[in-house]
Amino acid sequence: MYHEKVLINKKLKHGILFELFQNRALYLMALPGIAFLLIFSYYPMLGIQIAFRDYNFQDGIWHSPFVGFKYFEIFFKSPFAGNLLFTTLYLNILFIVTGLIVSVTIAILLNEITNNLVRRVFQSSMFFPYFLSWVIISALVYSFLNDKFGALNMLLKSLGFSTVTWYNEPRLWRGILTVINTWQSFGYNVVIYLAAIVSINNELYESARIDGASKFDEIFRITLPQLIPTIVLMLLLALGKVFYGNFGMIYSIIGDNGILNQTTDIIDTYIFRAMRNNGDFSTGTAVGLFQSVCGFITVVVFNKLVKKYDDTMGLF
Amino acid sequence: MDKRFSLFRITNTIFLTVVSILTLFPFLVVLAVSFSDESSIAKNGFRLIPEKWSLGAYRLLFEGSVVFDAYRISIIVTVAGTIISVLITSMLGYALSRKSLKYRNVLNMIVYIPMIFSGGLVPFYMVLLKLHLKDNILGLILPMLFNPFFMFLILNFFRGLPDAVIESAKIDGAGEFRIYRSIVMRLAAPGIATITLFYALNYWNEWNLALLLINDTRLYPLQYLLRMILMRVSYVGQAAMNANVSEIPAESTKMATVIVTIGPIMLVYPFVQKYFIKGITIGAVKG
């Protein structure tokens, strides 16, 4: 038996087949997930070519007339392309950074609550906003910020201040959107960071305590460093989407209010609006492809940087 | 406990209480509006304590068996989908976490790319049609069986596990499947709990697939049914002029739909949460 193995080893040490055989159990475990991706993700990717075609329904994906970069031009020829790109990135980075800081801080603080019941109550209530659809959230925001009947203006009025027509003030809205986004999603991310904190080996804390470390030492010397792989992972995953705007949120809340558009209009809402009538699949696909390619390049670059810093981190 | 920490404890508790109230507050508003009499909403807008209470919105929603049927569909889809999804995802995650797997970086890449590139709705829908998923309950499960984001989450947890435990199990003669089932799944319990929760939420909240695939009212999942109620407004667009507008849902009905969908999750969540609590992992490592 031993001899057989050695023989095979010598022959096929570097071959694919040998690797597949050697780790057949692992590859078998990977198979269902990979098969899923092949069917539901990779096969439909053939559709990306719609971006380069005048898509019609009878000729389909393969036979519609090829038009090259016509549909990319629609976006890039626009005098607004630069500003839209900037707003998309700027808002996303605001969302990512704010979200990260808030979620990690809250997760660490939650972990310090020793009473299980209290902690559960806190965590549950922080999760609530995640369940509200953007339609509902936009109704809540509107009932709060509306000029004539809104709660905030009513309050200002009753305190004797002058009211603000919130929906006519573009410079406030990047901030407002960041607050809404963070408020809606941090509860979800706290679950991830809290699970990561819980998985940290308790012995680390015990030995630190023996060394007389304070609570703050524990947080900054143990918890945070141990969280870094998770933080890096979450950042890398978020970066892949950094060129995609949060369409559901922004379109539900801002809608077609042109006054606010100068600070809040992103690529996705622009394309949606531009293509609403007579819209075709080609433009959407073309812009989507552009966003994907940019996101992919960003991730590959950052992945390289992260790996230089620590080889065990990074996506691939 | 220690006096040194008590100040930190108190401020921390107060701070988190404030944060919780801020996140809870809108929910309380939604809850209150759902129980309000519609005419008092018309008069006063959204209020935390309604002038006149009413169960009208819920009575309207639960009229007939439609909502109950939708609950049934959603529960079946969520339970079945979550179990299979967690299995598929954690197996792939485990395989990719093993350094002995030579092509793990290639596979990582294969999993990662679909997170960024997508063929768009048209070809995706073609695949669904080819698999005969129209008006088929499997159509609400199969297309969501695997999520790369959750795979990377769980992979991250598996990577953090001590190699020594797995190596010693191997020396004891355990196969990969056995290690996966009896060691890894237990050591990474907080991670598994997280992706279970997230998958369950995904299935529970899904309405897009129903919009694409389901015409049969008996197969409507809850979220889709309630979204239809929520969206029952005049269609602003081409047809606005001639749209056959159905009754605009009252504010109380809109909010009641929110409560109806979140309700069950809020009931189940505290039970899932216990898996995030310290102790399980450490016990497993030591034992």
Add this chain to the structure above:
Amino acid sequence: MKKVIKLLCLAMALTMLLTTLAGCGKDTSAEQSAASSGQSAASSASADNSAAKLQEVPVTIYVAGDRPKQQDEVLEAINNATKDELNINLKVNYIPWGDYVSQVKLKASAGEEFDIFLSFFGELSGNIARKQCISINDLLDKYGADLKQQIPQNLWDSLTVDGKIYGIPAVYAMTEMGRGFLVRKDLREKYNLPEITSLATYEQFLDTIAKNEPDVIPCLGGDLSSAVVCDAGKIGHSIFTFGGDNMSYLYVDQDKRPLKVENYVETDLFKEIWKEDIKAYNNGWFEKDFLSDKDRDGKFIAGKAASMGGDLYNINDRENQLKKNVPNGEVELAIINKGGKWINIGPVNNFGMISSTSKNPDRAVMFMNWLRKDQKNYDMYMLGIEGKTYKLNGEKAEVPEGTDPKDRYNPTPWFTMHFPYLRTWTTDSPAYTQALDFWNSLKPETAPLSTFSYSSENVKAEKAAVEKVMTDEVIPLFFGAKQKDEDYDKVVKNLKAAGIQKILDDTQKQIDDFVAKNNIK
């Protein structure tokens, strides 16, 4: 356990792969036959006519709206009643209004088989360019005798491009619907104001409300343009503007010759309406933040508004819902310059189309013909089963006892709406019946471009840019939020930078072609 998991893995992976592969094989043939069926249907149908017994085939319709509870029951009744004549298995699928256009496009593009779908005039050029529908000239000749007889020629003309008919028009009141809007009658009477028939009477109403009812918004939606334009002292009827999603930027004065397209923003008319909207904005007739209004209908039915855009089709719902919150609330339809000239500016907006993915276009047209053949057939689809889903009370329909009026069988009629067969309900509001009678009594003139179908296919990039200037700058300006002349000049400059001239040139060419083809003088 180990084995179970292993087997599970394999089984799942294999089934996934196999189903896809099997699907692939099957589908290519299906695709081909679907593609060719469009052309072959007409010829195969002509080969052997009606005499041979028809085989049962499914006919599927996509419409927007909510599925009525009684739909399946009614469809079964129709299938049985038409067994000899059509032998179809009719299915009607509903998609919510807000999702409808994009979903139907998606379904057709992926090759899903269905036969008939509701479409709108704004989609027509896209439908044809995308090959989403088939032309039905031959099918109509063969099976559409009643359709041809029942539907006036000018409506067919709306949906005819290059001699090919692409849709089966709905027949309904559509002349200058924008000339009317919804007004709270009870509020008007409270202050003894005259009926609103002109800009002056409307201004009087708005001003009185603004001064006396601090908690009521005088006008929802912030636009007085139709009141300005249709006023007897101005043009007197609606104008022809088109080309935009949120707001039109192309304008043709159809009283002048030659027909020339203009940049609407640069017309004097635009400036005049702008001045009026500024007045309204400053006097508090509009909400200051109406551009973000999330709940226009909700405010109206809550009694927080005195008037809003809307037409005769909205009266019943609005009044019913308003009465729940404001018991003495009443809704009426105010019409500007009622006795003046009425003109058919636009084409038919709603129609049924035969999908290019249809396997049985012949049977689909036969069904559409059956629907319009007589009152009895139409009632069977729109009202359902007599005695069960409706009762007849003279010429009017009545909700049967034990059924809540809001739960009555109420299918989406717009793919085949037919006014000559339309029955009013005993529960309808008098304001609605009045308005309906008024519109039915109109003898409108037809504007030369009423059947002109505009296409933006050649200027997609410019259209996208112009749309953005319209949304971001023109709309806030037009509705009074920006009031200075510099603002106006800047807007005009930006529209030029976005390429509106290219759109104008392209449109002018389309109009010239249309004029030449239709011998318009």
